[in-house]
Amino acid sequence: MLLFLFGAESRAAEPRRVLMLHAFNYAFPSTTLIADGARRRLLERSPQPLEIDADFLDLARNTDAEYQSRIAMFLRAKYEKRPPDMVITLGSLALPFILRYRDDIAPKAPVVFTSVSPQNYSALRLPADVTGIISEFDLDKTLALAERLQPEASRLFVIAGSGEVDRRWQSAARKTIEDRKRKFEVTYLFERSYANLVEEVSKLPRDSIVLLLTVFADSEGNAFVPAHVAGSLSAVSSAPLYAPYDTYIGNGIVGGFVETFESVGVRAADMALQILAGKDPATIAPQTNPGQAYRVDHRAMVRWKLQASKLPTDTAVLFKEPTIWTEYRGPVNAAILIVALQSLIVGALLVQRQRRLRAENLLKESEERMTFAAAAANIGLWQFDRHRNELWATEHSRAMFGIARDAPLTRDAFLSAVHPDDLQTATQSLRRSLATEQPAIGDVRIVLPGEEVRWVRMRARSRSESGGRLDHLGGIFIDITEQKSAEAEVALQRLEVEHLMRVSVLGELSGSIAHEINQPLTAILSNAQAALHLLAQESPDVVEIRDALEEIVHEDNRAGEVIHRLRGLLKKGERKAEYVNINDLVRSTVSLLNSELIGRDINVRLDLESGESLARGDSVQLQQVLLNLVMNAMDAMASTPMAQRFILISTREAQTGMVDVLVKDRGHGIRPKENGHVFEPFYTTKDHGLGLGLTLCSTIIQAHQGRLTLVNDEGGGAIAVFSLPIQQPAIGNA
Amino acid sequence: MTEKFTVYLVDDDPGVLKALSRLLRAKGHDVKPYSSPQVFLEEHDVAVPGCVVLDVSMPGLDGLEIQRVLTAASGYHRPVVFVTGKGDIPTSVRAMKAGAIDFLTKPVKDKDLFEAVSRAEARDAESRRLHSELESMQAKVSNLTPREREVLTHVVAGRLNKQIAGDLGTVEKTIKVHRSRMMEKLGIRMVADLVRMAEKLNLSK
Numbered sequence: 040m041l042l043f044l045f046g047a048e049s050r051a052a053e054p055r056r057v058l059m060l061h062a063f064n065y066a067f068p069s070t071t072l073i074a075d076g077a078r079r080r081l082l083e084r085s086p087q088p089l090e091i092d093a094d095f096l097d098l099a100r101n102t103d104a105e106y107q108s109r110i111a112m113f114l115r116a117k118y119e120k121r122p123p124d125m126v127i128t129l130g131s132l133a134l135p136f137i138l139r140y141r142d143d144i145a146p147k148a149p150v151v152f153t154s155v156s157p158q159n160y161s162a163l164r165l166p167a168d169v170t171g172i173i174s175e176f177d178l179d180k181t182l183a184l185a186e187r188l189q190p191e192a193s194r195l196f197v198i199a200g201s202g203e204v205d206r207r208w209q210s211a212a213r214k215t216i217e218d219r220k221r222k223f224e225v226t227y228l229f230e231r232s233y234a235n236l237v238e239e240v241s242k243l244p245r246d247s248i249v250l251l252l253t254v255f256a257d258s259e260g261n262a263f264v265p266a267h268v269a270g271s272l273s274a275v276s277s278a279p280l281y282a283p284y285d286t287y288i289g290n291g292i293v294g295g296f297v298e299t300f301e302s303v304g305v306r307a308a309d310m311a312l313q314i315l316a317g318k319d320p321a322t323i324a325p326q327t328n329p330g331q332a333y334r335v336d337h338r339a340m341v342r343w344k345l346q347a348s349k350l351p352t353d354t355a356v357l358f359k360e361p362t363i364w365t366e367y368r369g370p371v372n373a374a375i376l377i378v379a380l381q382s383l384i385v386g387a388l389l390v391q392r393q394r395r396l397r398a399e400n401l402l403k404e405s406e407e408r409m410t411f412a413a414a415a416a417n418i419g420l421w422q423f424d425r426h427r428n429e430l431w432a433t434e435h436s437r438a439m440f441g442i443a444r445d446a447p448l449t450r451d452a453f454l455s456a457v458h459p460d461d462l463q464t465a466t467q468s469l470r471r472s473l474a475t476e477q478p479a480i481g482d483v484r485i486v487l488p489g490e491e492v493r494w495v496r497m498r499a500r501s502r503s504e505s506g507g508r509l510d511h512l513g514g515i516f517i518d519i520t521e522q523k524s525a526e527a528e529v530a531l532q533r534l535e536v537e538h539l540m541r542v543s544v545l546g547e548l549s550g551s552i553a554h555e556i557n558q559p560l561t562a563i564l565s566n567a568q569a570a571l572h573l574l575a576q577e578s579p580d581v582v583e584i585r586d587a588l589e590e591i592v593h594e595d596n597r598a599g600e601v602i603h604r605l606r607g608l609l610k611k612g613e614r615k616a617e618y619v620n621i622n623d624l625v626r627s628t629v630s631l632l633n634s635e636l637i638g639r640d641i642n643v644r645l646d647l648e649s650g651e652s653l654a655r656g657d658s659v660q661l662q663q664v665l666l667n668l669v670m671n672a673m674d675a676m677a678s679t680p681m682a683q684r685f686i687l688i689s690t691r692e693a694q695t696g697m698v699d700v701l702v703k704d705r706g707h708g709i710r711p712k713e714n715g716h717v718f719e720p721f722y723t724t725k726d727h728g729l730g731l732g733l734t735l736c737s738t739i740i741q742a743h744q745g746r747l748t749l750v751n752d753e754g755g756g757a758i759a760v761f762s763l764p765i766q767q768p769a770i771g772n773a
Numbered sequence: 774m775t776e777k778f779t780v781y782l783v784d785d786d787p788g789v790l791k792a793l794s795r796l797l798r799a800k801g802h803d804v805k806p807y808s809s810p811q812v813f814l815e816e817h818d819v820a821v822p823g824c825v826v827l828d829v830s831m832p833g834l835d836g837l838e839i840q841r842v843l844t845a846a847s848g849y850h851r852p853v854v855f856v857t858g859k860g861d862i863p864t865s866v867r868a869m870k871a872g873a874i875d876f877l878t879k880p881v882k883d884k885d886l887f888e889a890v891s892r893a894e895a896r897d898a899e900s901r902r903l904h905s906e907l908e909s910m911q912a913k914v915s916n917l918t919p920r921e922r923e924v925l926t927h928v929v930a931g932r933l934n935k936q937i938a939g940d941l942g943t944v945e946k947t948i949k950v951h952r953s954r955m956m957e958k959l960g961i962r963m964v965a966d967l968v969r970m971a972e973k974l975n976l977s978k
Contacts, residue, residue, distance in 0.1 A: 554830075554858040558786045561858070561879035565792035568883035572799035587795055594788050634858070637785075637832050 054088035055315055057081060058123035058145060060137055061095045062130025062154075068266045068286040069300050070129040073153050076304025077127055077311070084312055092123065098132045099202060099255045100262045111140035118144055125311050128152045128171070131159055131204065138169070149320040151311045153303050156207070160325065167321035170310060172303050175328050176283035178215040178250070180296030184333055184354075185248040185281045186221060188293065188345045194247040195223035198240075198272070200263065201230050202255030212252055223248070233257040233268075240276045247278035251292060266290055279343040285334065288357060293343060294335030302330030410435070419516035423450060425473070426510045439495060439516055441487035458484035458492065465497060472499040472512060482519065494523040533738070538611045540735050541663050544670060545608055551635035552605060559598035566590045604631055607659045608666075614742070618768050619658045621690050621698050622647045628665045629688065632673075639673055640681045646689035652698035655766035656743040664736045664747070668702040668759045671732065674725060675706025675757060697745075697762045705756040709749060717749055736761075778894050779803040779823035783813045783839065784856070785831040793826065793856075793881070800887055810834040814842060819851065822901055824874070824893030826886075829857035829864060837864070840871050850900060852893035856881050910970055913959045921955040924948060928955075928964060929971040 059077070061070050074093065081089055094117075096110060123145040128134045134152040141148070152171030155163075160173050185192070197216065199208045209229050216225055228239055236257070243249065251272065253265040266286040273280050273291025280292040285299045306329045314320050333351050337359030340347060347356065410433055413420055419436030423429070432448050440456040442448065457465050461483035468481030478500040485495050499514035545552065570587040573579050604627060629636075629643055636643050654661070669686065676684045687703040709717065716722045718737050733749070740747040745763040752758050780802045784790040787808055794804045803823075807813035810831055825843070827836035834842075840853050855868050855876045865876040874896060875889040917925065927937045934952065938945045961967050970976075 550859060557858045557879050558789055561856075561881060562786070562788040562792035564880040565789070565796045565883070569792065569796035569799040572796070572883070576799075583795065583799070587792075590788070590792060590795075594792070597788065634830070637830055642832070 054090040055085075055125065056090045056092065056121060056123045057125045057127060057311065057315075058118070058148075059091060059093040060126055060128045060133045061093065062128070062133035062136075063099050063264075064095045064097045066264050067099075067130070068264070069154065069284065072286065072300035073129050073304040073307070074127075076301035077153075077308040078304075080305045080308035081311065084308070085315070087315075090121075092118075096133055096136055098130075098136065099204075102203070107136060107139075111136075111143055114140070115143040122146060123148050125315060126150045127307055127311055129154060131155050134159075134169075134171075135163065138163070138165070149314045151307050151314070151320075152325075153307045157327070158207075158211075170320050170323045170325050172306050172310075172329065173325050173327040174298050174303065175331075176298070177296045177328075177331065178212060178252075178283055179219065180333070181281050181283045182215070182219065182248075182250065184295060184335075184351070185250070185279070185293075187349050187351065188340075189246065189248055189279065190349075192246045192248045193224055194244060195225045195250065196228055196239075196243060196247055196278070197225065197250045197252065198228045198236065198254065199252040200254030200256050200265075200268075201258045201260075202253070202262075205229075205253050205255050208252035212250070230258045232259045233261060233263070236268075236272065237275055240272050243276060243278040245278055249276060249278050249280040251280050251282040251287065253284070273339070279339065279345065288334050288336050291339060292336065293339045293345065294333065294354075294357075296331060297334050298328055299330045299332070299334070306330075413515075417518040421453075421514060421516065423512040424510060425512065436516055439493075439518055440485055456485050456487075458486050460484070468497060469499055469512065472501045472514075476501060478514070482523075493518060493520040495519065534611065534613070537660065537663065537735055537739070538609075540667075540732065541608045541659075544663070544666055544732075545605065547670070548632070548635055551632065551638060552601070554634035555601045555631065556598050559594035559601075562594040563591050563598070566594070601631070604662075608663065610659070614660065615657045616655055617658060618653045618766065619656055619661055621652045621654055621700060621763070623651075624658065624661055624665060625688050625690060625700065628662050628669065631666070632669055635673070636686075639676075639684070641673055641676060641684040641686055643686045643688065646687060648690045648692055648698070650692070652690065652692060652765050653767065654698060654743065654745075654763040656763070657739075660739045661743070661763075664739050664761060665700065665702070667732045667736050668761075671759070672702050672704035672706065672757070675704050675708070678707070679705055692765070693762075696765055698765050699760055699762045702759045703752060703756060708751040708755060708757045718747075776821050777803050778897070779805055779821050780890060781813060781817065781823055781825040782806045783810055783825065783831070783836075784808065784828040785810075786828070789828070789879070793886070796883055796886065797826075797890065800883075800890075802890065810839050814839065814846075817843070817851075822894075822897050824852040824854060824890060824897055826854045826856060826890070829855055829868075830859070837868055837871065840868070840873065844872075850896075852896045852900075854886070854889040854893055856886075907973055910959070910974060914974065914976065916958055917955055921951050921958070924951045925955055925967070925971070926976070928952065929968050929976065 059074050061067070061074065063070055065071065078091055081091065094114060096107075098107070126137055126141070126145050126148050128137055128150065131154050134150070134155055137144070137150055141150070147168075150169040150171070152169065154174050155171065157173055157175050182195075195216070197212050199205045199212060209227070213227070216223070228236060231239070233254075236254070240249065249272075251269055254263050254268040255265060256262050265284065267290070269280065269282060269284070269287035269292055270290035276291075280287075281295050282288075282292050283295045283297055285297040288294055288297065306326055310320075310323055310326075313323060333354035335350060335354055335356055337347075337356050339345075340356075350356070410420075413433060414435040417435075417439075419433050419439050421430065421432035421436055423431075428450065430448055430450050430453070432453075436453075437444070437448060440453055442452050442456065446452055454462065454465065461481075464481045465483045468479040471477075472479035478498055481497045481499075483495055483497060485493050487493060496517045496519045497514060498517070499512050501510075501512050566587040570584045570591075573584050573587070625645060625647060629645065632643075665688075669688070672686050676686075683705050685705050687701070689701045689703075691699050691701070693699045710724075713722075713724060718733050733747075737747045740761045740763070743763055745761055747759070747761040749757060749759050780797050782790060782793055782797070782804055784793065784806075785808055790806050790808055794806045797804045805816075805823075807816070810833060813825075814834075825839075827839055829836040836853075836855055836857075843851050843853070850872055852874045853868075853872070854874045855865075856879055857864065857876070858879045868876050874893045875885070877885055877889060914922070914925075923941065924937060927940065932940070934945050934948045938948045941948070956962065956967070959967070959970070961970065
């Protein structure tokens with residue numbers, strides 16, 4: 040019991056040895072296929088470890104008896120130490136060999152045979168521990184297949200070689216064909232040389248049937264692999280070939296009723312496994328043709344234009360895509376799915392790539408467009424990372440700042456182009472935009488290499504990259520040189536117009552102004568002449584002469600003042616900012632108009648605020664406004680009865696911080712149709728007016744942060760009022 | 774007639790007023806300066822010999838206006854010399870037609886002013902003399918009896934004594950007596966003088 044257990048243990052631990060004994064060499068497809076099928080099955084199903092050996096007896100090429108004993112000696116020596124537990128023979132010739140030499144090579148090892156024809160099996164009288172697969176090659180059914188596919192064929196060619204197996208086929212074939220009902224014109228191509236076979240086959244009539252058996256050797260003693268011969272003959276044949284061998288299918292023949300060698304291998308392996316598991320081989324009966332079936336090569340069918348509809352219903356059609364489809368539906372589906380998925384992914388990637396490319400192109404185009412548009416608009420774009428001190432700017436910015444093509448674009452490169460006087464403006468506006476998220480604007484001058492100066496407006500806006508500190512500045516540079524010069528031009532033109540208006544007003548007043556100068560001149564002349572007369576007297580009155588001279592000085596000053604005032608009004612110049620005493624302004628304006636007022640029989644009354652208010656601005660321009668308003672008042676009273684002609688000019692501090700100047704007349708007032716138009720440029724009610732007086736006055740007052748209004752007085756006439764902010768000079772500055 | 778010739782000076786410009794006064798005084802004239810036309814008109818005395826030097830353009834009343842007011846008030850042509858800053862032709866024509874001595878443009882040359890003033894003085898003296906002559910004659914005429922005034926009228930009309938007697942319903946001799954008494958009272962010996970006097974006094978009617 041213990042011993043048995045031990046023995047069982049030791050047997051289980053040691054691998055069982057199986058010897059695959061090939062009748063031919065490794066090049067024979069039929070035996071190789073059987074061996075492969077058997078080996079796979081054994082390894083797959085065996086519950087215990089197996090050691091599988093293989094030996095090739097090569098009996099087709101070596102036919103002498105001595106060779107067999109030599110190989111047996113070799114094998115005995117080879118397996119003396121490790122005798123096989125089981126022998127599987129492959130090829131019919133391997134079975135007689137092992138039966139003869141079994142005691143030497145594998146004593147007592149059961150034998151499972153394959154590829155043994157029924158004739159051989161019955162002739163061998165096998166021992167009980169030998170079983171296996173009997174292969175009956177059904178020539179009759181193969182021939183039937185040929186007949187079905189080629190019903191018109193009348194000639195039959197049968198090919199077999201000159202080897203041992205070949206000769207066995209020769210007799211079998213003759214018998215089968217003679218037994219058949221249908222009679223063909225039969226040509227037996229037996230015992231021919233290989234070259235002769237090739238030649239014969241290549242010139243067969245198209246409607247013949249060729250039955251290929253085996254060619255292990257030709258009439259000249261050359262050994263062949265029958266499956267290879269099938270391939271060669273198929274290639275040159277002018278008629279379809281049929282054969283009872285599975286291995287020929289795929290080598291060019293149409294097909295036949297065949298045993299699949301793999302299935303033979305599998306069956307043999309199953310038998311071997313049962314025996315290895317302990318079953319008595321005597322109880323296992325040999326099996327015949329476990330996997331026989333009609334099999335055809337689709338490609339050959341197509342080559343010979345044979346109709347698939349004529350095939351028996353259970354025919355396996357090989358080498359046809361649908362067949363693969365049918366056989367491998369799952370994997371094919373999976374493969375297709377994978378391929379489809381991959382295609383989809385590839386497609387998606389392509390589409391994505393396409394999109395990305397397009398997006399990149401669009402982005403590039405967009406950027407190009409933007410850059411182009413920006414350059415066309417004379418705008419430079421820039422960004423600055425303060426943290427990294429990195430600056431990006433468009434090429435146009437470089438041109439705007441006159442930075443050389445090869446010079447690096449840095450913050451300092453830009454700042455060094457800025458006019459020294461504007462450097463502070465530039466840095467301040469950048470700092471301001473960093474302090475807040477509000478955009479900052481700074482206008483600076485850029486000095487280009489050719490000393491040309493251009494104005495550039497910098498717009499900057501900061502943002503934080505990650506919600507933290509404001510480190511990123513971005514913005515634009517705009518060339519505003521034209522704008523600046525246009526502004527200057529406009530300012531200049533406005534000054535010009537103001538000046539022209541003053542000149543035209545003074546032109547209107549020229550007579551009166553001449554009178555204003557004539558008066559002191561008259562006084563001067565008379566005083567001088569009086570002095571001369573006094574001197575001519577015997578005892579000149581010195582006191583009187585001095586009085587006269589003093590008067591001359593005084594009157595001369597008076598004339599000088601008029602001229603000074605006149606010159607101020609006639610002068611073209613920039614707007615000045617000075618302290619202007621509003622009451623003085625009224626007085627000097629009225630004195631300038633004195634003669635005119637007298638000439639027009641107009642009474643003027645001044646009602647001036649006691650506290651001499653000061654406003655800041657240009658006295659000439661303010662006088663121009665007042666002059667204009669008084670002139671308008673005078674013009675408005677042209678048709679007023681003389682006795683009623685009256686102008687009241689008053690100054691007052693009606694509201695804190697503002698001084699009002701009122702000019703009130705007793706003229707026709709503002710007529711309803713004029714209402715709302717009086718400040719419009721070129722609107723005039725006068726015959727010779729330009730219509731710019733009030734427009735200009737309003738502009739000037741607005742430039743002084745003031746306001747000019749014109750209303751009708753309830754008691755008749757109009758009141759013009761302008762208000763100016765009072766500016767008290769700092770102490771010691773007055 | 775004993776009062777000295779006075780130059781009334783009216784100009785609203787104090788500087789000019791002072792200077793012209795000084796010039797005229799240096800020449801020896803008595804000058805009364807006025808800067809306001811209204812005050813001048815109030816204080817002006819026709820009886821005082823003199824002339825007016827007037828500025829044409831002044832606030833309130835201009836020179837031409839003053840000239841008109843002066844004449845209308847006294848019936849006496851006070852000589853006026855105009856001075857003006859803007860000597861426009863229409864104004865000067867109007868002034869001259871109204872009897873102005875001269876129309877001077879500022880600045881006034883002393884020679885022109887003096888010449889104008891002396892002409893005004895002469896004119897004033899002349900008109901003043903005429904004026905006193907007429908006054909004395911008027912006084913003599915007023916001493917005549919109504920009969921003598923009647924005879925005067927007829928004699929001036931060129932009637933003979935006989936015709937006058939017929940007209941008045943009396944005799945020639947009576948008319949002769951009235952006539953000689955009338956001539957005696959008036960201090961006139963020749964009829965021609967009588968006629969001239971009657972013309973001056975507008976007695977022909």
